[in-house]
Amino acid sequence: MSRVMIKNLGSFIGKKVKVSGWLYSRTSKGKLIFLLIRDGTALVQAIVSRQMLSEEQFNLADKLTQESSLELIGVVREDKRAVGGYEIEVESLRVFQICENYPISPKKHGVEFLLSLQHLWIRSQHISSVLKIRAEIISAARNFLNSRGFYQVDTPILTPFACEGTSTLFEVEYFGEPAYLAQSGQLYNEATCMALGKVYTFGPTFRAEKSRTRRHLMEFWMLEPEMAFVEQEENMVIQEELIYYIVSEVLRNCSNELAILKRDISLLKKVQTPFPRLTYSQVVEILREKGFDIKWGDDFGAPHETAISSLYEKPVFITHYPASIKAFYMQPDFNNPELALCADLIASEGYGEIIGGSQRIHDYDLLKKKITEHHLPIEAYQWYLDLRKYGSVPHSGFGLGLERTVCWICGLSHIRETIAFPRMLDKIYP
RNA sequence: UGCUCGGUAGCUCAAUGGUAGAGCAGGCGGCUGUUAACCGUCUGGUUGCAGGUUCAAGUCCUGCCCGAGCAGCCA
Numbered sequence: 101m102s103r104v105m106i107k108n109l110g111s112f113i114g115k116k117v118k119v120s121g122w123l124y125s126r127t128s129k130g131k132l133i134f135l136l137i138r139d140g141t142a143l144v145q146a147i148v149s150r151q152m153l154s155e156e157q158f159n160l161a162d163k164l165t166q167e168s169s170l171e172l173i174g175v176v177r178e179d180k181r182a183v184g185g186y187e188i189e190v191e192s193l194r195v196f197q198i199c200e201n202y203p204i205s206p207k208k209h210g211v212e213f214l215l216s217l218q219h220l221w222i223r224s225q226h227i228s229s230v231l232k233i234r235a236e237i238i239s240a241a242r243n244f245l246n247s248r249g250f251y252q253v254d255t256p257i258l259t260p261f262a263c264e265g266t267s268t269l270f271e272v273e274y275f276g277e278p279a280y281l282a283q284s285g286q287l288y289n290e291a292t293c294m295a296l297g298k299v300y301t302f303g304p305t306f307r308a309e310k311s312r313t314r315r316h317l318m319e320f321w322m323l324e325p326e327m328a329f330v331e332q333e334e335n336m337v338i339q340e341e342l343i344y345y346i347v348s349e350v351l352r353n354c355s356n357e358l359a360i361l362k363r364d365i366s367l368l369k370k371v372q373t374p375f376p377r378l379t380y381s382q383v384v385e386i387l388r389e390k391g392f393d394i395k396w397g398d399d400f401g402a403p404h405e406t407a408i409s410s411l412y413e414k415p416v417f418i419t420h421y422p423a424s425i426k427a428f429y430m431q432p433d434f435n436n437p438e439l440a441l442c443a444d445l446i447a448s449e450g451y452g453e454i455i456g457g458s459q460r461i462h463d464y465d466l467l468k469k470k471i472t473e474h475h476l477p478i479e480a481y482q483w484y485l486d487l488r489k490y491g492s493v494p495h496s497g498f499g500l501g502l503e504r505t506v507c508w509i510c511g512l513s514h515i516r517e518t519i520a521f522p523r524m525l526d527k528i529y530p
Numbered sequence: 531u532g533c534u535c536g537g538u539a540g541c542u543c544a545a546u547g548g549u550a551g552a553g554c555a556g557g558c559g560g561c562u563g564u565u566a567a568c569c570g571u572c573u574g575g576u577u578g579c580a581g582g583u584u585c586a587a588g589u590c591c592u593g594c595c596c597g598a599g600c601a602g603c604c605a
Contacts, residue, residue, distance in 0.1 A: 125566080127566095128561085130560065134564050136565080147563085179563090181563065204541085206554095208566095268603085286605075310602095313604095314599085399604095402601080426605080453605095458605085
């Protein structure tokens with residue numbers, strides 16, 4: 101008999117099926133035992149009654165503990181009393197292992213305890229649901245970009261230089277020379293998009309900052325599209341279309357997971373294009389009216405982003421930051437070189453920045469001047485300057501922080517729940 | 531790195547300076563419709579570590595360790 105995944109049981113009503121999984125919980129009424137089984141796709145209740153099974157099999161079912169691994173055969177039937185609406189009347193049972201003393205009970209636990217058992221915590225309904233939504237977000241983003249003619253190009257993790265200064269990078273030894281773990285694939289993508297037109301990198305990035313907040317991880321995944329012949333306006337339109345597509349795909353394909361997470365999907369349904377746009381200068385003015393002590397030229401902190409986010413029910417772009425507080429490669433506004441042609445996308449509901457993007461400088465002399473002004477080693481950027489020497493074109497791109505996006509769409513309170521094994525300050529086990 | 535809060539049974543927590551407790555998990559017994567079942571019963575402790583005050587410290591004081599929240603930092 102072939103195995104049926106639990107989420108598909110609805111198509112097998114009245115039929116005999118085989119289900120394999122782990123025991124999520126068990127309750128017994130003496131001669132009637134209720135087993136709640138998980139197989140990674142969903143939960144189903146299985147009924148074991150003394151009438152249906154041999155004495156030996158019944159006693160085996162009675163001994164099952166949380167997370168014991170098993171396989172059972174039985175008939176599927178609809179029953180409103182059961183979780184998910186279906187249940188299986190067990191006819192035979194095979195146990196792979198009786199699990200002893202599983203440490204995580206289905207009660208509430210503290211964060212420290214759960215993090216020390218991360219390899220088991222991921223089995224919980226909560227974390228499993230987040231990981232499924234994460235997979236859907238990645239899948240949707242890839243579908244979106246692939247269907248629009250982007251090529252995925254993988255850029256190196258081991259890099260010879262810092263993108264902008266070395267203080268935030270993890271240093272490793274590369275055959276006796278210092279090397280650094282990538283904090284972005286963008287500069288390489290500027291090269292690959294001159295080869296392939298439209299590209300994206302999706303991979304891990306690393307920051308050695310001593311950040312200890314609910315928004316930071318030391319290792320996180322970033323989606324970084326880069327497009328030749330695309331200027332900032334078109335760049336922003338692609339960003340909002342991408343975010344809209346991701347959210348609508350999650351709503352379409354992950355309703356069970358969103359329900360388990362108790363996510364208010366009416367808020368996600370409001371994420372429709374176009375997204376509101378504010379300039380940096382407008383934001384400073386709004387913040388000052390709200391009583392924040394901030395002046396033109398200061399960068400925004402988390403409380404500022406939250407305040408702006410609360411103005412709208414959709415993500416909001418903040419554009420035209422002062423060039424002085426942004427990266428060296430950003431194209432200055434052609435009308436006002438004090439400003440950069442850039443935008444940060446602030447997620448709704450106070451979740452903060454999920455995208456940072458900009459048009460890149462394509463003029464050789466201007467880029468060289470910026471590198472010098474930022475006191476960056478010009479030798480390290482020779483190859484990057486070459487891109488402006490040989491057939492330079494206007495180009496733009498952005499970086500989407502995957503975990504922050506997952507955090508927002510799932511409505512979580514902490515980014516550590518968005519990745520199977522979070523790397524946090526002073527915490528790298530397991 | 532700074533500020534704040536915390537560390538008591540496997541877990542979640544309680545305990546006026548005066549006998550360290552409950553619920554859950556686990557063991558045993560009961561129950562044919564449970565949803566974090568229920569009922570009975572049993573097991574379970576170096577109160578983070580070190581020192582100090584006191585007749586007496588989980589509780590007060592000092593130092594340290596660990597964690598959490600917030601901020602800073604942060605393409």
